[in-house]
Each structure stands twice: as C-alpha cells, then as structure tokens.
Amino acid sequence: MHDSDSIGIVAPQRIYCDTPLSLESGAVLDNYEQVYETYGELNATRSNAVLICHALSGNHHVAGVYADNPKNVGWWNNMIGPGKPIDTHKFFVIGINNIGGCHGSTGPASINKKTGKHYGADFPMVTTIDWAETYVRLADKLGIDQFAAVVGGSLGGMSAMQLALYAPEKVQHAIIIAAAAKLTAQNIAFNDVARQAIITDPDFHGGDYYSHGTLPRRGLRLARMLGHITYLSNDSMAEKFGRELRTGSLSFNFDVEFQIESYLRYQGDKFADQFDANTYLLMTKALDYFDPARDYDDDLSTAFRCAKANFLVLSFSSDWRFSPERSRAIVKALLDNKLNVSYAEIPSRHGHDSFLMKDEYYHQLVRAYMNKIDT
C-alpha cells in the first residue's frame, strides 16, 4: 500500500489472560489469548487511547500493513492513520480481535489446553458483554483508565455501545456507526439462513471439522454470499453490475452468467478460504443476542441510564440492514438520558458497507468529532 498517510508497517501483539472469564451464557473460559495492534503513542497521562471494535468478519488489523505481507492492508486504513479522521498523531489507536474470532484470539479453531484438541463445537457462545469484559482487561493491562473513544461500525458499533454500558467510567466518547440497539426479526432471519448453510454442510461435522480434516467451505461460502447481498443496496448493485452478462450472451445453464453471480461467488470463495465457519456462527449469534434493553422491560432509555459517555451516532441513508431508523432509536435513548449526543444520517448509495468506505462527508464528520476530544 503506497499510501503516504498510512501508518505503515505494523505488527500484532498478544496478551495472555489466565483469570477465568465468566461468560454471559454461564460458561467459563479458564484462560484466553487475545491479539491486538496499536498505532500511535500512548501519552503520558494515558488519556488518548481509542479502541476500535470490529464487525462480523473483522479483526485487530485495522490499519497499516505487515512487513511480510504488504498487500494485507488494515480494514479501516482509510479512517485511521497519521492525518486521517482518527489521527494517530493525536491518538493511541488499539485494534483488537474479539475472543471467538479466528485471527489469533482464542476461538473455536484454537487448541483447548485441557484436551490438547481444537475447541470446535466446545467453544462457548460469546456475547458483546463478554467482549466488553475483555476490552476492560486489555485497558487494565495497558494502564488505560478510560478510553478517549471507543469506535465501531455494525457489530463493532454494538460492541462499542455495550462497553459504554458495561463499564461507563471507561468510555469518554463512543462513536456508533451503522448499528442498531438490537436486531430485527428480519436481521435474525438472515443470520439463521447463513448459519443453516454452514451447519447443514456435510463437511461441518457438528463443528468438529478440524479433526475430520474437512472444512465446511460450501456452507461458509453461501453464508457469505447471502451476507454480502444484505451489505449492499439495490441501487449500488444495479449500478455496479446491472444485468450485465459475463460473456455477452445467454448460455442457458447454471454456470456463472450474470456479473453479480460472478462477484458473489468470488466473494464467497475468498471468504471461505480465510475465515473459520465456527467463528462465523458465533459472531452471528453475538449479533442476535445483542439487546441491552432486554433486562429493562425492553426500554432502551432505562438501559442507557447508567451510561456516561458522549456519543456520536452515524447512519447511512441506503443501509437497509441497519437502517437510519435503528440509529434514531439509539439517539432517542441517549436524549432521554440527557447524554451528549450528535447524530447524522449520511447520504450514501452503498448500503451497510458504506461505513467501511471512503466518503468525504462521512470522514469529515468523524474528523470533526475526534478533533474536539480532549486527551
């Protein structure tokens, strides 16, 4: 990546935590390892830390590149770096891989020290509350009393929101992008179709495919293809692919004919080669379970009573997976509690994926907000 304002070469770090982690499900993870990256310098008062929470398929590699793989650019490199909206000259930025993940943090593909085998189906369900506890533990290890900001889009936005509720004193600002306070029935339905695609793949073996030497590639591929459709808007798909044919004429068979088929299959194949199916299952369940109002008679305003952070909530006009209405529900709960909040609905044609894209107005908003944060 020849990007003059990129953070450049970065390297992951890891922490090992042998304090058992009691999970929301009731299960206990005796120990775990968590992989993270940092960019910029932690200041003397340790008050400039910004935590980036990742979405369903994201990880700790948020910005920069690896020395041994300069093509592996961080997933939010357009947002984070020197002089970028989340400016590493000012902030000490931390990318973290959630537990349950498949990029280095303890997850289903990791070896269970007790059995010497992959966790596989034995890996417990993890939720945003469990992740919030791991974020607090990482902050403690790094000597950070309070994050200047916690930032995330989609599931990452929910994780950031959860931290602001789980540990209110640890979050000065929360930036919640393209998120929702809970999933709708339609959202859960999409997730379950994705899960069923994986679980019914004959190569899945009840989640213990590692020991069978197989991978449920077909299921994971389908799950990703379905997900991808929901991340784009009808308009952006029409604009990008329309009904364009690969060969220019109909071939009257089930091979790839339309460009959109080619694109989705490519995305599915790519993803199935590099992501763990069990992690995909866990992440979609974490999404489904996220519902901070559940313990408060479904009253989100009551759920936010404990929050102390200042919030920036952003939505995208063409996002139908987590539509602007869902963000406005979050804003309402924040307003009801007289918390500082700003909200913008960003004009966009790219659907849910907009939060990952470089858009001048979107980036200006984040930059303006981050500039005003006292560190």
Added chain:
Amino acid sequence: MAKIPSSLTLLRPDFATIAAWIRPESKVLDLGCGDGTLLQYLQDTLGVHGYGVEIDDANILACLNNGVNVVQNDLESGLSGFESDSFDYVILSQTLQAMRHTEKIIQEMLRAGKEGIVTFPNFGYWKNRLQVLLGHMPVSQTLPYEWFNTPNIHLCTLSDFEQFCHQHEVHILERRVMSGNRRITLAPNFFGMLAFYRFTRSK
C-alpha cells in the same frame, strides 16, 4: 463560566437578546440551529446544556466543528425524538417563516419545552411595506431573498403572530423588537425589523 466572546455579541445582537432570556445552566433545544453558533454562544456564556436540530449536512458538520450537540432531523416531521417537558427552552430562531407546518411546530415546541422562543423577520417593517407599495416583494437585510428563490413561505407581522398566539392558546411572556442592534419600542410593528417572543402554554 467560560469566556464571553464580545465580538460575537456585537456581530449578532439577536444572540444577546435571546441569551438575556435564558437562565444559566438550563436545558436548551435549538431548532434549525444552523452551524451551531447560537448554541455555542449559550454554552460558553451561560453554561447551558443544549442540542441543536438541523437538516442540512453542511450545518451538521459545522456544528461538530463548533463542538455542539446536533441531531439531524426534519423539523417538519415534528420532535418525536424529544420527550415532553424535557427542555427549559426550545428556540426557533429565524426559521418559523420557512416552516410548512407552523401550528404543529409551535405545539411541538411547547410540548418538548416549558418555554418557547421564536425570532422572525417582521414583514410589517416599514421598508418592507414601502417596497410592496412600490410594487415589489421586499428584499432586505432580514429578507435577503428574491420572491422566486426564497425559502420563506409563512411570513408574518408582529400583529399576525400575536393573533396566532391568541388563537392557539399560546401565552406570550415577553416581546423584544429590534432594528439592527437598536431596540424598538415606538410603533414596533412599523419600525421593527426582527421580532423576538418568549412564550408558554396558556393555562
């Protein structure tokens, strides 16, 4: 309390007029807050806790740059995101005349807030009357648009607004009329350019 930007007081005498009506540390909602300078002024001089409501993208960005809370929302669709009685003051500064649903927004202001403050250009100002007499729609400092590009669809005079309040159970607590930075007390509906009203629900 923070610094008082005296230059702004001179530049925007309407801000000082509004600020004079607002108790320190109160809760303020500024509808159609523009770039947020009024809210910023009220925050800096009075320590109010406030939110702006804006529809325009560029103004949302300007508000963030000015360090004020802003919520993007179309005022025409009401203030359903704001709880009843949750503000001490709801301000509608030089926006009333551009609103489509005039009655609804005044009702919403008095639902969300204990008191409302509106400011609007007085259509009865003598220079406006003169221009109409000479056969033209008025163009002036407070009405800077031509008839064909004006966003102002509900212009009124002081008398019109007061009649409206009477008819809609709105109790006027205070009125100020300005011309530039001069306060007008003599024949305000004729000599006043800008009207300020503070009002509440009629008992």
